[in-house]
Amino acid sequence: MKSGIIGARGVGKSTVFHALTGLAPTQGQADARNRARPGQIKVVDPRLDFLEATYGSKKKVEIELTLLDFAPNPKEQKEGAALDPSLLPLIRDLDALLFVVPEFGGAAIPLETAIERIEGELVFADYDQVERRLERLKKEKGPVDFERAALTKCAGWLEEGRPLRQLDLTPQELQAFASFGFLSRKPALVVVNCDVENAGTEPTPAQREALGARGLEFFRLPAAFEAELWELDAESRREMLREAGLQAPARDRLLQALFRYLGLITFYTAGEPEAHAWSLRRGATVLEAAGRIHSDIARGFIRAEVVSYEDFAALRSDLKVKEAGKLRLEGRDYVMQDGDIIHVRFKV
Ligand SMILES: Nc1nc2c(ncn2[C@@H]2O[C@H](COP(=O)(O)OP(=O)(O)OP(=O)(O)O)[C@@H](O)[C@H]2O)c(=O)[nH]1
Ligand SMILES: [Mg+2]
Known part of the structure; x- marks a missing residue:
């Protein structure tokens, strides 16, 4: 399970990565050869803790998710644009996306606008890919009618600015597109990077509708605050959470939400040697x-x-x-x- 963080430049993607993985930004991260920085995340699971304690297991193995932080190239990713086009080949590989939308320091653009922009770029990238494939099919011999028809169906949908996430595709069509890695079809979790004072704010009905209409999930994360928590010992961490009026970091709930949203369930094998959590497709x-x-x-x-x-x-x-x-x-x-x-x- 590999997810990646995308969003406009400077919206706090690396801060979200830090908050979720505990990995602080490194110097020289924008190195062209190292454009995707992976982090492993262990999914906190109270049920697994219970099994470990009850069996007296010698070892505990949590589910791990991989998260990628990309280093955008300012020459490629324009101001305000959500994607660095030169990163597309890496992004096509992912199972899910985290869209970061900034809402810290008073510099917020409306959530709906931010999402429209990001989705617009994904839709455009897919449309471009579909058109190019259709162009190539013109020269290809052999049975291409099925693929052409399926691609034309996608093109029509994308032309209206709609993500492929919401287009019904048959198993045969999905099979034909398996290697395409369509971006607007990937499950995406919108992460609003907010100030800690606003961590508990609920989306408005209009925002809910905008998200629901696109099949997106929503989560608020005070990223800078939660990134800082990693640098503290357990006692200071509790203190800092208490001062902010929070019970626990949003991080764990966010990961569980991502997990469910991806259509995954957890099963266990447990005994004295080890208590082990496994992910599985629902x-x-x-x-x-x-x-x-x-x-x-x-x-x-x-x-x-x-x-x-x-x-x-x-x-x-x-x-x-x-x-x-x-x-x-x-x-x-x-x-x-x-x-x-x-x-x-x-x-x-
Ligand atoms: N106050 C506050 N500042 C933040 C928050 N998140 C990020 N910042 C600041 O915003 C700036 C950019 O944050 P990054 O996490 O590097 O943003 P990014 O999206 O990874 O940036 P690029 O990789 O260059 O596109 C940094 O100076 C952060 O300290 C936040 O939640 N609160
Ligand atoms: Mg960054």
């Missing part, structure tokens, strides 16, 4: 879950013992779970639920 089967753990486990899959997190948390031991009849034996087609704890029986 709707995936237990066989796919087994494959996430190890391809051998999927290949030799026999059955899985499954207990929901809620049942385990109430009973607190494998034996009691079994006695209460809460341990289920599931076959390969079982659809995994968020929070399932599984033990796969397999033969190699």
